[in-house]
Amino acid sequence: MNVKRLSAVAIAATLVLAACGDDSNDSDDAATTEAPAATEPMTEGTEAMAEGDIVAVASGNPDFSILVSAVAAAGLVETLQGPGPFTVFAPTNAAFEAALESLGLTAEELLADTETLTSILTYHVVAGEVPASQVVTLDGQEVETVNGAPVTISVDGESVMVNEANVVATDVEASNGVIHVIDAVLLPPA
Numbered sequence: 001m002n003v004k005r006l007s008a009v010a011i012a013a014t015l016v017l018a019a020c021g022d023d024s025n026d027s028d029d030a031a032t033t034e035a036p037a038a039t040e041p042m043t044e045g046t047e048a049m050a051e052g053d054i055v056a057v058a059s060g061n062p063d064f065s066i067l068v069s070a071v072a073a074a075g076l077v078e079t080l081q082g083p084g085p086f087t088v089f090a091p092t093n094a095a096f097e098a099a100l101e102s103l104g105l106t107a108e109e110l111l112a113d114t115e116t117l118t119s120i121l122t123y124h125v126v127a128g129e130v131p132a133s134q135v136v137t138l139d140g141q142e143v144e145t146v147n148g149a150p151v152t153i154s155v156d157g158e159s160v161m162v163n164e165a166n167v168v169a170t171d172v173e174a175s176n177g178v179i180h181v182i183d184a185v186l187l188p189p190a
Contacts, residue, residue, distance in 0.1 A: 053081045057174040066096040073111040074118040084176035085129035089162050091185045099185040122147040123188040129177050132170035149188045
């Protein structure tokens, strides 16, 4: 798999994770949940009270519309609605747009490649619930993703990175896990 394709898959996978909400448009769950502002450091206390699973929470935030579309395209909605718990490092729409531009792909091209998309999206998910208070203790450590490949956590003061992505908001709670918002799409190793 070439780097361009792998990058596309990673972008798609991330999109799929955010799209893991059901299409029933449960407005009680989706409309009441918002991610914290993207400028918050990776610290305790930035929790957002969420109702619903990871997909419903992501679907309720317009900053994750590309992610949600990717999750749906990859067929990962039911998985992310499962009991979990999961920790999702969720890229914003701006992160996806930057990744698509750097890869020279359209969103449609990425969403059409479900194998690559699934690989990318599952690279953004860790089995188990890992709140910010635990993430900040993982400086320099690798954490295995659902994809099977690890991500590296770096902590410098209040700044936390997952590989090369900055964590910009933390502890967005869902009934089956937690979402940490990142500013770049993670691409699994080739």
